[in-house]
Amino acid sequence: MVKTSPEILIENDHFIVLNKPSGLLSIPDREGKEISLKQMLQEKYGQIFTVHRLDRDTSGIIVFAKDEDTHKYLSQAFEERTVEKYYLGIVNGVxxxxxxxxxxxxxENTTKRGVMLIHQRGKQSITDYEVLEEFGKFSLLRFRIHTGRTHQIRVHMQHVGHPIVVDPLYGDGSPILVSSFKKKYNLSKSEEEERPILGRLGLHAEKLLFQDAQGNSHTVEAPLHKDMRALVQQLRKRK
Structure with a gap:
């Protein structure tokens, strides 16, 4: 369920950089039943080209090209790893x-469609992480990915035993409730049951550094969305 609309971070004649909300597809899926960010842009601009994509439940920075030359140039930059990509994520444990x-x-997992795994027949995938803050049950990490494999951070964090929170494919998928880490938690009178503080994948594309075809350098940042920010603030309070 998409609660917020995409925010434009940079726009010029050649490309558009947006802050994608969680729950919105980057590009149409096989079924084509749901609206995607690409379709929304096509309705507004006509021609739009996919440079890279984010998982539906990952929020943050995504780039689309407005012409074929820019598409070719930026796709190649992503492919050749000249683009710096940083993410923020909340993981289980420390x-x-x-x-x-x-x-x-x-x-790709040959028996489960749409699920990835670590396997020697796979493509090389490199993720750096740094622990920014520890909260006992959870930690806040910054990631830099050097390759752009499907579900890369999610698969790698599952592999090291600290999956991204609320990950239905590579973790337990259960939403995070304040009562799970706050000892004396009481429901407000208007609530029949507790609403999750984070009910989606705790992963956000935070920062992108790239050069465009005209030789201009861009550093784009997208602050954490409200839901992830609220969880981090609650965890800091109880540290």
Whole structure:
């Protein structure tokens, strides 16, 4: 369920950079029943080209090209790893290694469609992480990905035993309730049951550094969305 509309971070004649809300598809899926960000942009601009994508439940920075030359240039920049991509994520537990590079090949699971796994037949996949804050049950991490595999951060964090919170594919998928880490939690009179403080994947594309075809450098940042920010604030209070 998409609660907020995409926010434009940069727009010019060649490309558009947006802050995608969680719950919105980047591009149409196989079924084509749901509206995607690409379709929304096509309605507004006509021609739009996919440069890269974010998982439906991941929020944050995504780039679309407005012409074929820009599409070719930016796609190549992503492919050749000249684009710097940073994410913020909340994981279960506290990783013992405060900084780590995970270099494990990722392949599609041949028995479960749409699920990825670590397998030697997969493509090389490299994720750096750094623990920013520890909260006992959870930790806030910053990731830099050097490759762009499907579900890369999610698969790698499951592999090291600290899956991204509220991940239905690679974690337990259960929403985070304040009562799970606040000892004396009482429902307000108007509530029949507790509403989750975070009910979606705790992953956000935070920062992108790239050069455009005209040679201009761009550093784009998207602050954490309200739901993830609220969880971090609650966890800090109880630290």
């Amino acid at each position: 990783p013992p290694e405060k900084k780590m590079t995970i270099d494990e090949p990722i392949a």
